[in-house]
Amino acid sequence: xxxxxxxxxxxxxxxxxxxxxxxxxxxxxxxxxxxxxxxxxxxxxxxxxxxxxxxxxxxxxxxxxxxxxxxxxxxxxxxxxxxxxxxxxxxxxxxxxxxxxxxxxxxxxxxxxxxxxxxxxxxxxxxxxxxxxxxxxxxxxxxxxxxxxxxxxxxxxxxxxxxxxxxxxxxxxxxxxxxxxxxxxxxxxxxxxxxxxxxxxxxxxxxxxxxxxxxxx
Numbered sequence: 117x118x119x120x121x122x123x124x125x126x127x128x129x130x131x132x133x134x135x136x137x138x139x140x141x142x143x144x145x146x147x148x149x150x151x152x153x154x155x156x157x158x159x160x161x162x163x164x165x166x167x168x169x170x171x172x173x174x175x176x177x178x179x180x181x182x183x184x185x186x187x188x189x190x191x192x193x194x195x196x197x198x199x200x201x202x203x204x205x206x207x208x209x210x211x212x213x214x215x216x217x218x219x220x221x222x223x224x225x226x227x228x229x230x231x232x233x234x235x236x237x238x239x240x241x242x243x244x245x246x247x248x249x250x251x252x253x254x255x256x257x258x259x260x261x262x263x264x265x266x267x268x269x270x271x272x273x274x275x276x277x278x279x280x281x282x283x284x285x286x287x288x289x290x291x292x293x294x295x296x297x298x299x300x301x302x303x304x305x306x307x308x309x310x311x312x313x314x315x316x317x318x319x320x321x322x323x324x325x326x327x328x329x330x331x332x333x
Contacts, residue, residue, distance in 0.1 A: 220243060262308050263288055265287065267308065270302070273305045274308060279314065290308070293307040
């Protein structure tokens, strides 16, 4: 090989050696100054004692307790407000259908003062009762029909017993106060008079004397 070729070969190999040395230095150097600082801080951080750990956990639980207590108080206030609003809406919804009944009652009162026409007053009262039961229908309230029905202690309240030759014993003769239901819930029982059945036949003095004589014989 000539002297020139040897020099060329020697010149080409020198840069590769230099690059290898630079790479080795990079691998040996720390990844970054931040990592080095973090590692140094971890080494210098004092170890937490058992007492300090317990105090830290106690503080965390106290903060959680105070937070939950505040949340519970807010929840109670919301519930109280929701219940009050629900009651207010319920009362309003219940009273609204009866406002028209009040209007008709007012008109009937004025008509009664200005007119002696009983038929007109009777028709006005009939109209008012119609509006009244219309309001009940909107609220789901139904009137109990009791007259002629069997006495039911779940629906009726007996105020008297009367003998009757036409109404069977245990049936209702008449109402003192009608009863009302809303769905399956009884709002008020009907106060009724119940039949005691056919009255016992009273004996005349002659029949009583004859019966006594027959018994003596």
